[in-house]
Amino acid sequence: MSDKTIHTLTQDAIALLKQLIAVQSFSSEEEGTALLIEAWFNNNNIPFLRENNNIWAYNKNFVAGKPLLLLNSHHDTVKPNQGYTRNPLEPTVEDGKLYGLGSNDAGGCLVSLMASFTYLYEAENLPYNVVMVASAEEESSGPKGLNSVLKHLPNLELAIVGEPTEMHLAIAEKGLLVLDVTVTGTAGHAAHPNDNVSIYNAIPVIEWFRDYRFDLVSEVLGPMKMTVTGINAGKQHNVIPAECSLVIDVRVNDKYTNTEVLEIIRREMAAKFGDNVRVNPRSLHLNSSSIRKEHPLVQAGIALGRTTYGSPTLSDQSVLSCESLKLGPGLSTRSHSADEYIFLHEIEDGIALYIKILKAFLKLEEVVIDTANLQL
Template sequence: MTPNSFLSLIKEDALLLLKSMIQTPSFSKEEDQVSTLISDQLTSWGIAHERKKNNLWSKDPHWDDNKPTILFNSHIDTVQPSKDYTMDPFGGEEVEDKIIGLGSNDAGASVVSQLAAFRYLSQLSDRTYNLIWSATAEEEISGKNGVEFLLPKLGNIDLAIVGEPTQLDIAVAEKGLMVIDATVEGVAGHAARDEGDNAIYKAIKDIDRIEKFVFDKESDVLGPVKATVTMVNAGTQHNVVPDRCTFVIDIRSNGLYANKEILEILQNTLDAKLRPRSTRLNASNIPLDHPMVKRCIALGSTAYGSPTMSDQALMSCPSIKLGPGDSARSHTANEFIYKDEILNGIEYYIKMLEGFSF
């Protein structure tokens, strides 16, 4: 089979696999069936692979321990479908130039495009790097049984290419996330008397400090750290001065502060007691002079800082985020991907890696 005919075959396989994936519900923590579906397909293509929990991965047949390693990674889980769907979210219907359904854009298109590119590149024995393809679970909830569980099993990774809908532009940085539960203590009293120490009033002062607080370091790509109070709760009844007020702070970090550092700065600024739900979802970034960044820019991609979070937050290796589709369609009713976006994505992934060297 010629390279062109093989490329045509794997493109068609990618479109068919995506439709089957859409028709197989795969909510976070419920990816078993779609993982089995993809595994069976890999077996039918003669691709050796492994599975742990609901994560799949395959190493190319020309593995050389002396070469650096590049990881293709995207996710197979989806959010719940919007109630505003007018079409079957699990239909996987092809309407004119679109494939419609839950997870088509985010991130099924990246999964099948990376897999097609992996199949093509695995035939080339003269590469200067090893290649791993992986499809992982629980990305939508930043779960512990997805890429975080898989990475230690893969060995050293020199570069990860995270497949998400970026319109084939290259996200060279991505904001991190930390959610903080804040608690302010007061003293209960009768509202009709001059008694107590109102926890709401004390919390308001802290909330005002958060609104006005500016972190000194601002990223050229991701901008400033963003801290936003998103929930407040206090009081038991109208005539009791509340002795406790809780609020939630949503933190979007910019890569210039570790989440633990941001927590310490805020704790020294606020009266409230702060408890982070997690500090593990840090921001990520890669130097603009990295060979892969230069390669993608030469191919026509625009480098940008992403406000949305992906599995990059759980990776300690250098990484970029790039894939077919448009982030604006993610998690929307009647989610879709253009077929041409998938076909172009396959060709792009091949071009960025064919002949590449660090």
Template sequence: MIDPNKIKLLATDAISLLQSLIRTPSFSKEESGTADILVSFFKKHNIDAHRYLNNVWAVNKYFDKSRPTLLLNSHHDTVKPNPQYTKDPFQPVMEEGKLYGLGSNDAGGPLVSLIAAFIYFYNAKDLPWNIVLAATAEEEISGKNGIEALLNEEEFLSTTGTLNNTFQNWSAIVGEPTQMELAVAEKGLLVLDCIAHGKAGHAAREEGVNAIYKAMDAIQWFRNHRFPKESETLGMVKMNVTSIITDNKAHNVVPVTCQFTVDIRVTDAYTHEEILDIITASIDCEVKPRSMRLRATAIPLHHPLVNAASEMGKGYYGSPTSSDKALIPFAALKMGPGDSARSHSADEYIYLREIEEGIEGYTRLIETTFKKVQ
């Protein structure tokens, strides 16, 4: 049974930690200060924390390499503050049951709630699964020195018994603001830089081949095309042209090149390679993917975490946004306190009650899961 008094004490501690994190700027690639705070926090709780770059991680006291492992992961980097802030983004102000501050909702609230849940189980003996807590960097930019780097780091692999880097029998809860609903699937991200090539000429004499017009034909294709296969949990593949620029600034010269960027949210109905093949066969442009790393992901609906959550009465959905879930090479469930609609907004906040509810929800989910697998 979950101890409500212990949850309340952990919530008080978690809110204090979140206030410290808000006071400390932690833009992506600049998270050293918050990493220091997290290491000190674990030390205060007599937990041996490890650090690699700006990633901080710890394992439960009675870690046993022969057991399956549950990774609790969230990030401590933030975007830069929205210019429409009316409050100091680095001042953790409490008003009317809300805690304001940059990163309070995305993903400070989920992070400190996961840390509290980790502490709740830290000293427990004979857990059916190990628990690993990872507070990672560079999530907001899908950087390579965040969760991806940590999961390939030698000390992490050695300590957790995964030197062969296969992560067999690992599962994860990724902390993001989902109002504690279950995101069982998540769209991948494919960003394309497309270049339409024309031929220079004098605009008055209608010479050359206008690269803008070629780009317009391609953009019209992106606007109208519908991929026929639809994902059960993620729906349709979505494509949006988000920027356009030419090489030419003169009004009287037909532009030679026109470059535009396409943001594609990929479902599990297609691979990145299949999407790319369809596009290159359909438009008369040079197409360059920026990255093929952020794949669509889904946790099996029969997974113990999903079964446990269903037993708790929770529904599930497919998330249109990407997170570090895309970079975790094993089954991962995305959930956490807070609301995704508040992320990256001016005067970001999280309700104080959401943090306590997040801690209680995480601990109950873990306890229910462990009972089902024993």
């Protein structure tokens, strides 16, 4: 165990979060925050590895061949929206709230996991090796994010992904499939008759995406959801365009893979609209993810009064092929909001609960934490 107390590590974590907020770290521009994370590991005498802006460290008593438990959260942010009334890069504390871009998504989760990993770093005889990964490019699902690190993680079997869940247990997460759908017609002059107008042809296609229901409904994530989020056609008022383009946002439950969903949509499109509709995915790798409710990691959280649910939002879980749990301090609806903040007590309680859950799961000696006074 670390020589530092949980209280000391918590204060260090809050100080680190303030530093992270003050350094711009838009997705793929995380060089500055990566240096701060390196400094944390150096200050705690923990060796680390770095590739691009991803930084990771293994537990001190790593044993080759053991299964690997991943602790992960990200240090990139979205760009601040126009609704901000505060300087997004100025960490300020008011009424117990720490304001700043990335404070809730996912800085509070990141520093809480880093503090918990540091506390457990020197533990001996663990059933799992443990790796802490502070990853980049999560917000943009970029190629130099967590997915690029996975090749370095041996025997990866299980993951905790830090995202704001109010420290409840998101045991499943919807995947994302973005489709570019092209509806064709016959180009021509607007003054002449034309019974094959691409924009009109797109109407029943849009209605199909609105009305179609997939057969399989998840107990945790509910039904699939498809939404038409974009439409584009035509550039001149007097020219009938040959094509009308649609963008479809598909949220995939844990009953389907993205590939299966794509096959179903293409089959239905071909049956109803023939060759007049083309469907192309932007990517297929952002799949749904889940962990069994019966898993000992989940049960460790349930024993501490945490509830389980399914998350509609996407995270780095989507690039993992192992069972994974989304868990972290903060509130999901604050993410990407103007004047983003996290309560300081959420970080304090989050670190305590992370350590409590990990120690129970890893079968370490009991840590006395007064869970009755947790303010989550």
